[in-house]
Amino acid sequence: MDVYEAVKSRRAVRKFTDQAIPKEVLERVLSAAAWSPSGSNIQPWNTYVVTGAPLAELKRRAGKRVVAHGPWDEREYEMYPRELKTPYRERRSAFGHERYSALGIADGDWEAAQRAASANWDCFGAPAALFCYIDRDLGLPQWADVGMYLQTIMLLLRGEGLHSCTQMAWSVYRKTVAEILSPREGLILFCGMSIGHEDVKEPYIHTGRASLNETVTFVDSISQPLAQPAHDDALLGV
Numbered sequence: 001m002d003v004y005e006a007v008k009s010r011r012a013v014r015k016f017t018d019q020a021i022p023k024e025v026l027e028r029v030l031s032a033a034a035w036s037p038s039g040s041n042i043q044p045w046n047t048y049v050v051t052g053a054p055l056a057e058l059k060r061r062a063g064k065r066v067v068a069h070g071p072w073d074e075r076e077y078e079m080y081p082r083e084l085k086t087p088y089r090e091r092r093s094a095f096g097h098e099r100y101s102a103l104g105i106a107d108g109d110w111e112a113a114q115r116a117a118s119a120n121w122d123c124f125g126a127p128a129a130l131f132c133y134i135d136r137d138l139g140l141p142q143w144a145d146v147g148m149y150l151q152t153i154m155l156l157l158r159g160e161g162l163h164s165c166t167q168m169a170w171s172v173y174r175k176t177v178a179e180i181l182s183p184r185e186g187l188i189l190f191c192g193m194s195i196g197h198e199d200v201k202e203p204y205i206h207t208g209r210a211s212l213n214e215t216v217t218f219v220d221s222i223s224q225p226l227a228q229p230a231h232d233d234a235l236l237g238v
């Protein structure tokens, strides 16, 4: 599959068929994704792949928590700042509108939206999931490395005819995830990722994107005096 096609056909799929994914396919994807870049090549990702009975048990335990309406696990990182400023706030609400109106849920119907969102903890029916952890003492650049790695996985999955949905939602049930995976000490669960074949019967609205001139600035001519450098560049060693 052409790279552009992989990028453009990737989207967060939120309903999967139960068709199993051969382990060789997952191994192939994860072996290739290991070639993702990272600062100083430290490869800060720690990935657990779950299928079969352990995944069924994870879904069962998470489902029990959803039904019980108990508290979420205390946060190890904030998903978003408490006050999301413009333009992010507007983009987030546009996403919510797209996501839920595709399912016939009216804006403001919080209960119906919550019911739909609870499919997160069934991995949207997917037969495979991965959980990506990062060491607690690593910093922002390493979190960015993990993001690149996850995107590489998602694009390679497209090359295998598969779809995915990255899920920070799992971080709120991180203790339940840990019961199944027994991750080593010192790790924070960043997110899960459901993996499988798309159930094409599920309606969706393709999420939009900001126009290029909102997010990209080309600097290709000198139209005003340049600021003087504040200090000499140092060797970074990255």
Ligand SMILES: Cc1cc2nc3c(=O)[nH]c(=O)nc-3n(C[C@H](O)[C@H](O)[C@H](O)COP(=O)(O)O)c2cc1C
Residues within 6 Å of the ligand: 010, 011, 012, 013, 014, 095, 120, 165, 166, 167, 168, 169, 170, 191, 207
């Ligand atoms: C780090 C990350 C975490 C996400 N967490 C969730 C999640 O918990 N549940 C969910 O349904 N979608 C989740 N998504 C999917 C985003 O909502 C989706 O990528 C975004 O709306 C853009 O839509 P698209 O991926 O279909 O292009 C997540 C995406 C990313 C990159």
